[in-house]
Amino acid sequence: MKGEQGSTLSQKQSDGKSVVMDLMQFKELDAHALKVNFKDSVENLVSVLHEKAHSDLEKVRAIWMWICHHIEYDVEGYRNRDKASYKPADVLQSGKAICSGYAQLFEEMCRVAGIQCKYLAGRCRNDDFKGKSRHAWNAVYLDGKWHLLDCTWASGYVDDSYTKFTFSYKEFYFLTSPALFRKDHFPDEDEWQLLKQKLTPEAA
Template structure:
């Protein structure tokens, strides 16, 4: 069976599959020509520079200061998202203990930044807050995944 936005409750808000913005704009609208992803211009050398820089940024005083430092070399929204994603990949680890013990975990972005670890929701919330500070529209979608004990069949 094929999946559409209506099949996935995570893409719905108030029973509608799209979230309208003021002025009739669509929150999920592509900012590029969606007929071809080749219409997105990517500078891979710039990505290399951003990746190297983002992996070394160590500001952890606040999310605002981190984002300000992280985005010094980012010019486009795609580059900003890339820098944020790369920083999270290098500086946040999965909280296995917190996964097994709900009382020992926090998914609040400031706590994830402070401790350097979280479960899925903490990664998503930190990414969302960092994007918000960077002026990039982002929303967290919750859902389900096959866990570590999943057995096919």
């Protein structure tokens, strides 16, 4: 009976994901990622983050959790793009980024970790990040397949006046199933919908 309950829990926590997983398997890894506070270089940060990671999935998870809980959305940079930097080293030092900075930092950290990652751009539809509809996110290659995720939207939300960001983690955007992800993400290149039947924004 106990085994059946564990199986049910695992399946429930996999709902909406493109990978079957039990989120409890990440408990120690997540706690470690949240405590790491290295900002001197991407290489050193990744090295420390991955001390407790034993698979590519766990490496991606550690990178993801660190970014979502340590990088805040740069509301000033959003209003004045000249003040925003997208370079991973700059984002790491400042602790702030707009979506392009989040996605580029994630891509760079995956590169250092030896994990194939793709920076994606397109249009979006989201109540937490109002304003222009251009957006950036990522895809990672795990176990022979591409999977989608969005560090920016997972990290928190901005207020109605677009002056303040609040950290508020959203698990939903980690390795989200393409069918669900496609409801509010519209990549410029249709192939990155990762769906056999491509949809238009109007049909989503």
